[in-house]
Amino acid sequence: MNIFVCVKQVPDTETKIIPTADGSFIETNSIKWIMNPYDEYAVEQALLVQAANAGSTVTVVRVGSSKDTEALRTAMAMGADDAFLVEAPDNLDSYMIAKALKGAIEKSGKTPDLLLTGKQAIDDDCLQVPQILATMLNVPSVSVVVGYEGSATDITVKREVEGGAIEIYGVKLPAMIACNKGINTPRYASLPGIMKAKKKPLTTLSLADVGVTDADQRVKYSGFSLPPEKPAGKKFDATDAAKQAAVVKEVVGLLRTEAKVL
Amino acid sequence: MAKILVFTELHGSHVKGVTLEILGKLAGHTVDVAAIGTIPSEAIADLAKFGAANVHSLKGANLDKYSPEGYANALKGFISAGAYDYVFAGATSVGKDLLPRVATMFDAGMASEVTNFVMEGDKFAGTRPLFAGKCFAKVELTGPKPHFVTVRPNALGINANPTSGAASAKEDAVDAGAIRAMIKDIVKGASEKLDLTEANIIISGGRAMKDPANFKILDEMAEVIGATVGASRAAVDSGFAPHAMQVGQTGKTVAPSLYIACGISGAIQHLAGMRTSKVIVAINTDPDAPIFTKADYGIVGDLFTIVPIMTQEFKALLGK
Ligand SMILES: Cc1cc2nc3c(=O)[nH]c(=O)nc-3n(C[C@H](O)[C@H](O)[C@H](O)COP(=O)(O)OP(=O)(O)OC[C@H]3O[C@@H](n4cnc5c(N)ncnc54)[C@H](O)[C@@H]3O)c2cc1C
Ligand SMILES: Nc1ncnc2c1ncn2[C@@H]1O[C@H](COP(=O)(O)O)[C@@H](O)[C@H]1O
Numbered sequence: 001m002n003i004f005v006c007v008k009q010v011p012d013t014e015t016k017i018i019p020t021a022d023g024s025f026i027e028t029n030s031i032k033w034i035m036n037p038y039d040e041y042a043v044e045q046a047l048l049v050q051a052a053n054a055g056s057t058v059t060v061v062r063v064g065s066s067k068d069t070e071a072l073r074t075a076m077a078m079g080a081d082d083a084f085l086v087e088a089p090d091n092l093d094s095y096m097i098a099k100a101l102k103g104a105i106e107k108s109g110k111t112p113d114l115l116l117t118g119k120q121a122i123d124d125d126c127l128q129v130p131q132i133l134a135t136m137l138n139v140p141s142v143s144v145v146v147g148y149e150g151s152a153t154d155i156t157v158k159r160e161v162e163g164g165a166i167e168i169y170g171v172k173l174p175a176m177i178a179c180n181k182g183i184n185t186p187r188y189a190s191l192p193g194i195m196k197a198k199k200k201p202l203t204t205l206s207l208a209d210v211g212v213t214d215a216d217q218r219v220k221y222s223g224f225s226l227p228p229e230k231p232a233g234k235k236f237d238a239t240d241a242a243k244q245a246a247v248v249k250e251v252v253g254l255l256r257t258e259a260k261v262l
Numbered sequence: 263m264a265k266i267l268v269f270t271e272l273h274g275s276h277v278k279g280v281t282l283e284i285l286g287k288l289a290g291h292t293v294d295v296a297a298i299g300t301i302p303s304e305a306i307a308d309l310a311k312f313g314a315a316n317v318h319s320l321k322g323a324n325l326d327k328y329s330p331e332g333y334a335n336a337l338k339g340f341i342s343a344g345a346y347d348y349v350f351a352g353a354t355s356v357g358k359d360l361l362p363r364v365a366t367m368f369d370a371g372m373a374s375e376v377t378n379f380v381m382e383g384d385k386f387a388g389t390r391p392l393f394a395g396k397c398f399a400k401v402e403l404t405g406p407k408p409h410f411v412t413v414r415p416n417a418l419g420i421n422a423n424p425t426s427g428a429a430s431a432k433e434d435a436v437d438a439g440a441i442r443a444m445i446k447d448i449v450k451g452a453s454e455k456l457d458l459t460e461a462n463i464i465i466s467g468g469r470a471m472k473d474p475a476n477f478k479i480l481d482e483m484a485e486v487i488g489a490t491v492g493a494s495r496a497a498v499d500s501g502f503a504p505h506a507m508q509v510g511q512t513g514k515t516v517a518p519s520l521y522i523a524c525g526i527s528g529a530i531q532h533l534a535g536m537r538t539s540k541v542i543v544a545i546n547t548d549p550d551a552p553i554f555t556k557a558d559y560g561i562v563g564d565l566f567t568i569v570p571i572m573t574q575e576f577k578a579l580l581g582k
Contacts, residue, residue: 011393013394013511013512013530013531013534014530014531015393016396017393017396017397019397023399026393026397037512038512093371094362094372094374095365095366095371095405098366122393122394122511122512123392123393124374124392125374125375125391125392125393125394125515126374126375127358127359127362127374127375128362128372128374131330131359131362131363131366132362132363132365132366134363135334135362135363135366135367136366139442140330140331140441140442140443141330141443142330142443143330143358143359144355144359146505156446158449160506161355161356162354162355162451162457162459162460163451163455163456163457163506164451164504164506164507165448165449165450165451166448166449166451167328167445167447167448168445168446168447168448168449169443169444169445169446170443170444170446171442171443171444172442172443175442175443180505181505181512182505215405216405217404217405218370218371218372218403218404218405219371219372219373219401219402219403219404220401220402220403220404221392221399221400221401222399222400222402223398223399223400224392224397224398224399225397225398225399226396226397226398227391227395227396227397227398227537227538230556230558232555233542233554233556233557233558233559233560234558234559234560235549235554235557235560235561235562236559236560236561236562237549237562237563238561238562238563238568239547239562239563239564241567244563244567244568244571245571247561247563248561248568248571248572248575249575251543251559251561251572252572252575252576252579253579254559255520255541255543255559256579259520259540259541259558259559261463261519261520261540261541262487262520262576262579262580
């Protein structure tokens, strides 16, 4: 099987986000980059499917800046065979990203049997790329997937919806599956894995190579700003058992009279 | 005037609350509403109150259950026929999954999960959180129409003085086309309560809950005030609660009116998921816990004694 995994590189979740002075994006210079956490599940799922289907290959594809290649190196250290990077600014919209991913997949010369992504990129939180790419490639897709089983031609996946309910889908491959936590437990990259990854092929393409131009822009962002700081709240000490009842009574009262939420 | 459609899901005999929030925000525009299936009369009455012009029940074979392709094909056909300029939907499980697909069928763009928006004449301008709410940006759409938007539930709020509309009920035949990913079965969730992302009040427990069984004190409080129970990642990873209950950067992003954090330290990844809550209450034994910097009301104390007292106080206040 030809298995493709789309991985995004995003700021570490600890990162303090600072908008640029002109508000056009965020300061990216001092950011520590990581693989999008949900994409670890996608890489792991690809490796599990590869192990179950002899002769399969796992190719990782990413669209983004080439300043750091942490995400692709991690994916190959975990076990992916090769990688494609489409060099682009880190703030492309979902449509452009999906079109670039499609272009890179076509450049690989392989026809995908299975495409895997994370359910959501934790930088722009769009939840769009898998659905757009699947529509562009004309393959079925299921998002927010927490369970996967099946053969090289037919799979059964579990999609999580509101209230923790699960929809169970039967899907014919080729298909696109967007992975959520719960689908598997991602492996750690081993030291030999990290060494081997350095010798695995990483092909770099430009947006022009994959046919993406400014005319493909669909979403325009501006005015990046920090959320307004909340004024300091009220703090009550209820460590003393004698005061507890009075403190709780006061807070509950304030929720009605001051905060007006009850 | 821009031709606007709001796509809605049906929830029993009503539409989802977020649909009415969107309609209220679009007061002054001519807005149609469409749903797959038969829109019940109660829902039509609600939609009339909030200004819907035409209310379309979309009917066709193989649309009794959600399927990404079937719904997308059906909606694509209906939108083309109606020549809509904008299509809005709630950022629900279906809305988030479906709209990017339909947008792509038109080669068009979509703004995900906006928390506010205005129509400047015929032009949409929205606001949305990025980097898990660590910053906000203005979002606009360009390129071919129609333009697509999903709106985060609870963010706009309900318009207290809506303009009413005719809500003329229409029935339209739609075609689900070929479906290659089909639901075989649905397993109900543990909770029949409102989902975290739609809940108006949330009570979350952290690592300090110590044991899954202890969540029952949160459930009891939730019962009294009509809340949904959530959890921190530490609580989920410790096996106290399922991942569906996790709030935070790698869990659900929530924006309730009231968020009560019990034994949660307030790590940046947790705050990312709940910082836009209108009012935050924190209960924590550590007076220096970071959650207190974000809390409107902080109680320094042991959750195992405070929570039951609070439940009694809520009962008294609400006359239960
Ligand atoms: C990539 C990544 C993604 C993450 N995503 C998320 C996410 O989505 N959501 C999330 O929540 N976290 C997330 N985290 C984890 C996050 O960093 C914290 O580890 C986690 O939020 C801590 O959970 P906690 O507050 O329950 O536990 P702790 O930090 O251990 O805090 C427990 C708190 O309980 C208090 N306490 C103890 N006993 C009592 C008592 N009897 N009564 C009252 N208070 C008591 C303590 O003082 C302490 O403040 C993520 C981390 C990473 C690296
Ligand atoms: N720039 C990108 N490069 C590679 N994969 C991406 C990129 N952006 C998004 N994806 C994939 O699409 C998933 C969902 O992203 P999003 O739609 O942006 O929330 C991510 O988890 C990735 O697997």
